[in-house]
Amino acid sequence: MASPRVFTTHHRPPLLPSSLSSTPLTSLPRFVKSPNKRTPIQSVLQFNRKPQLAGETPRIVVITSGKGGVGKTTTTANVGLSLARYGFSVVAIDADLGLRNLDLLLGLENRVNYTVVEVLNGDCRLDQALVRDKRWSNFELLCISKPRSKLPMGFGGKALEWLVDALKTRPEGSPDFIIIDCPAGIDAGFITAITPANEAVLVTTPDITALRDADRVTGLLECDGIRDIKMIVNRVRTDMIRGEDMMSVLDVQEMLGLSLLGAIPEDSEVIRSTNRGFPLVLNKPPTLAGLAFEQAAWRLVEQDSMKAVMVEEEPKKRGFFSFFGG
């Protein structure tokens, strides 16, 4: 079901992406220092205001795409950690049964001792299978299975629903967000992953193969009753868009007819951060893609969507002394 706030513009100017507004929400708790005493930027980001959480908690969001390699796991890691940094309690579930990678992206691969399969078997409790991130303690990872273990398929969806119920009723409180990293394809893993979700983020790249798969997956999600579907267009290259070698974000939107949660520019830093096991949004100084992920996470919290997209890079204005290298 479409979020009622997706197309609302509130008090913001129409062209402006709702979240690009510089005026902070007045109703939000602020713990801002005075602007004169602003400390210099030094470490990982921490924002002075918190986005307004919309919808019922826990928000169960499945991140899916259909096609592989478009950035589902990267999006899960970065959006999840951004949410944690905004101060929300987040549980990320890696529902990729055969080829799990979320633990690697988060740098938690050495700490995954138990998975959901062990929980189901009674080898451990659920809280023992949850891996808490040391960097942001309100972010937890849960893997469905170890790479070589098999999960009964008729059981996967049910198991995830039980897990969500168990997380809702845990002593330390229900998490604000449960983010499920969906495997590629529309196989059994996809069915398992979407079972407990009530909203979806569709990750796609601006190429026709990914778009066809994305359209099909969107159709399946809608058939399954998940109507709150938003789209992240990943690996956008404005230089190629300007040369008309790549579809623009607006073209993609026109083809799929989904509201935009974010447009992530192509960034070489993504590969580096993946290899380091250090999500992009924790980079200092922040990178272009990291900032875009943060913005997407902000919109996800507020159930908002983009009202304007970056289309092309504007050439920098040359000053009087630019001739001399100024």
Next chain:
Amino acid sequence: MASIDSLQLHSLCNLQSPVGRSKLQIPSSLVLFRRRHKNLNWVQVQTNQRFVCKSIVDDESSTPDEETQNTQNDDDNEKEDDVATTQNSNNTPSDSNTSISRFQSMITTITIHSENSISRLRSMITTLPPVTFLMKKSSGNSVWIGISIVATVLLASIRAYAIRKSRDNRPAGSVSDLVRRGQLRSGDRRGISKGMNYEDPFNNPFVKLGKGSSTVEMCGKVYKLAPVTLTEKEQSVHQKRRSRAYQWKRPTVFLKEGDSVPPDVDPDTVRWIPANHPFATTVSDIDQDLAQNNVYQKQGVPFRIRAEHEAMQKKLEALQNEEKLNNLGIDSQNARDFQRPYKFSSKLEEDENVQKSSQENHNDNSSSEETHKS
């Protein structure tokens, strides 16, 4: 001073005059140049159709013609040092004469060229203002230049000393030192991160909205913004299109390929799983209620751990009971006596001997007592 250093010409080669940069091609079958350190005249030796050429022109007073004459009239004393051996010894004297004369003319041109270039260079140098004059001109500032150079050197040395001292003062083994040496991850990666205070992802030093909301600056790059034009109507049109295109029900029944569909199951909700699927199986050997309870368990020992523990406990108790029963049947003193030889097999013989001797002693004592009694 022209210098031709050890040019050994075996084929047609380029002879370059270093001053004039004029290239001359000389048949290599004719000459072999070697460097001569003492005398700098051209020497030609015609004995046995061999000649020697020395190319270093040192004597500035001599003209090229004189030099060539000198080379022709030079004595044979330096034959051993400067040898240019003709490769073709079968040439006739007339041929060799003509080739020599041609060579002489070439050498002459070389020297003329070099002389010209040298003179040109000299004239160019003389046209330049002398450095000393410039130095004299700014003699008033030279003191200050010197002072500034000395001050710069002094500052650099003080800075280097301070850096070295601070490095030495840094305690080895401190956290910062460990991070610097790569032994420890930095604070961010260990979860000790300092907050960065800025407004939000849409308004901070890295993201600035341009005037009129038509541009946005992100990470120093300015991007043009275009408004999103998707309307709710268009969105619903897409939804209808998809609902027509994709008729799908979420599978709830998973069957192995080859199984028959149960009678009460909608065939659309059946998902066929191949038998060799790498990570999915249709065989469910897990008790669903038990699994659900396991998931919902908040505290305490997990089910299987507890079950295994209990099973082991029971087994142990059973073993202990068996042992107790066995112990009841056997007298402990007897059992110890019985087990003793097995435990101390090495001392068995000694013990036996001791026992025997003691028994003997005992027997002896008893017999002696008996005798005493009797």
